[in-house]
Amino acid sequence: MKIECIRTHHLRHRLDEPFGFSQWTYDTRNALLVEILADGGIAGWGECYGPAEVNQAAVAGFYAPRLLGKDPAQIDVLWHEMWRASLDFARGGVMMGAISGIDMALWDLKGKALGCSVSGLMGGRYHESVPCYATGMYFKKLPEDALIEALAREATGYRDQGYRALKIKVGKNVAFDLRLIETIRDALPEMTLMADANHAYDLPEAIRVGKALDEARFAWFEEPLSPEHPELHRALHEKVDLAIASGECEQTRFGFQRLLGPGGVQIAQPDLAYCGGPSEALKIRAVASSHGVNVIPHVWGTMLNLAAATHLLAASYREPGRAEMPAPWLEYDRTPNALRDEIFETSVRIDDGSARVPPGPGLGVLPDRSAMTAFQVHQTEVR
Numbered sequence: 265m266k267i268e269c270i271r272t273h274h275l276r277h278r279l280d281e282p283f284g285f286s287q288w289t290y291d292t293r294n295a296l297l298v299e300i301l302a303d304g305g306i307a308g309w310g311e312c313y314g315p316a317e318v319n320q321a322a323v324a325g326f327y328a329p330r331l332l333g334k335d336p337a338q339i340d341v342l343w344h345e346m347w348r349a350s351l352d353f354a355r356g357g358v359m360m361g362a363i364s365g366i367d368m369a370l371w372d373l374k375g376k377a378l379g380c381s382v383s384g385l386m387g388g389r390y391h392e393s394v395p396c397y398a399t400g401m402y403f404k405k406l407p408e409d410a411l412i413e414a415l416a417r418e419a420t421g422y423r424d425q426g427y428r429a430l431k432i433k434v435g436k437n438v439a440f441d442l443r444l445i446e447t448i449r450d451a452l453p454e455m456t457l458m459a460d461a462n463h464a465y466d467l468p469e470a471i472r473v474g475k476a477l478d479e480a481r482f483a484w485f486e487e488p489l490s491p492e493h494p495e496l497h498r499a500l501h502e503k504v505d506l507a508i509a510s511g512e513c514e515q516t517r518f519g520f521q522r523l524l525g526p527g528g529v530q531i532a533q534p535d536l537a538y539c540g541g542p543s544e545a546l547k548i549r550a551v552a553s554s555h556g557v558n559v560i561p562h563v564w565g566t567m568l569n570l571a572a573a574t575h576l577l578a579a580s581y582r583e584p585g586r587a588e589m590p591a592p593w594l595e596y597d598r599t600p601n602a603l604r605d606e607i608f609e610t611s612v613r614i615d616d617g618s619a620r621v622p623p624g625p626g627l628g629v630l631p632d633r634s635a636m637t638a639f640q641v642h643q644t645e646v647r
C-alpha cells in the first residue's frame with residue numbers, strides 16, 4: 265500500500281448554550297478530522313485535539329507532504345519519521361496533536377486493510393463493552409445557589425439514564441466547590457463519583473478540596489494541580505486517600521514518565537487525539553504499568569476519539585490484576601456535541617451506560633460526508 269492523499273476537515277458547531285469549567289467558557293466546538301487515502305481506495309480517519317486551525321496547518325503544511333508515497337501500514341516507522349522531523353522545535357504541543365490525528369487515521373486504515381479492529385491490532389480484547397462515566401455538570405451563567413441546584417438535577421438525570429458513575433467540575437471557587445461536592449453526594453449516595461478541577465488549585469486549596477472529596481467518598485480527583493508540578497501531586501497524594509488522576513495536558517511516553525515519576529498520580533489520562541495517537545498511548549500505557557498505574561484516557565471531540573479510547577480500554581490489562589478487578593471506565597462527555605452525534609453513519613453504541621466495542625474493522629466508526637458539510641469551515645488536500 266501507498267499513501268496517495270491526505271485531507272483535513274475543520275468542522276465547527278456553534279453551541280445553543282455556552283458552558284464553562286474552571287478555565288474558560290465554550291461557545292463553539294471545533295474539530296479537525298484527518299483522512300488518509302491509500303491506493304486501492306481505503307480511507308483511514310483520525311482526529312486532533314487542540315486548536316483546529318493550527319492542527320490543520322501542521323498536518324497539511326508540514327507532515328502530510330512527508331508521508332505521501334509511504335506505506336501506511338508501517339505506523340511506528342512513520343510515527344518516528346514525523347517525530348524526528350519536528351523534534352528540534354516541537355517535542356510536544358500542537359505539533360504532537362497533529363501527529364496524533366495522523367497516527368489515529370493510520371491505525372484505522374491498517375485495520376480496514378487487514379479486516380481487523382484497532383483493539384485486535386493492539387493485542388486483543390479483554391472486554392467486549394466498557395462502562396461509561398458521564399462527564400457533565402459544567403458551569404452555567406447562573407447565581408451560585410441556582411447553579412448548584414441545576415447541577416444536582418443534571419447529575420440525578422444521568423443516574424436515571426443508567427449511568428453508574430459521573431464526573432463533576434470543580435475549581436470555580438473553593439467555597440462553591442465544597443458545597444457542590446456535598447450536594448452531589450447527598451443527591452446520589454450510591455453512585456461512583458469523580459471531580460475534575462482542570463488544574464485550578466494551588467496545593468493548600470487542593471488539599472482542602474481533596475479532604476472534602478475523601479469525606480464524600482469520591483473515586484478520583486482529576487487535575488487538582490498544574491501538570492507543570494508533578495512533585496506537588498506527590499505532596500497532595502500524601503494528604504488524601506482518593507486516587508489522583510492527571511494527564512490530559514500531557515503527551516508522549518517521556519512526558520508521562522515526568523508526570524508519573526514522583527509517584528503522586530495514580531490514574532494516567534492521555535488523550536489519544538493529543539498524546540501522540542494510539543501508537544504513543546500504548547507506550548504511555550507501558551510507562552504507566554511500570555509505575556503500577558492504570559490508563560483511563562481523556563475523551564473529548566468526535567466519535568473517532570471515543571472509538572479509539574473504547575478500543576484501547578477494551579484491549580488494556582489492568583494493574584495489578586485480580587479475578588475481580590474494577591471496571592475500566594470510559595469517559596463519555598454528555599454536553600451537546602453535534603460533531604460527535606450528528607456526522608457519523610456508524611457510531612459507538614452506548615446502551616444502559618456501557619459502550620460496546622465497535623464491531624467493524626479499524627476504529628469501526630465512519631463519518632458521513634454529506635452530514636459533515638453543514639459544519640465544514642475549511643478543507644485541505646495534499647496529494
Ligand code: MG
Binds near residue numbers: 460462486487512562
Ligand atoms: Mg479533565
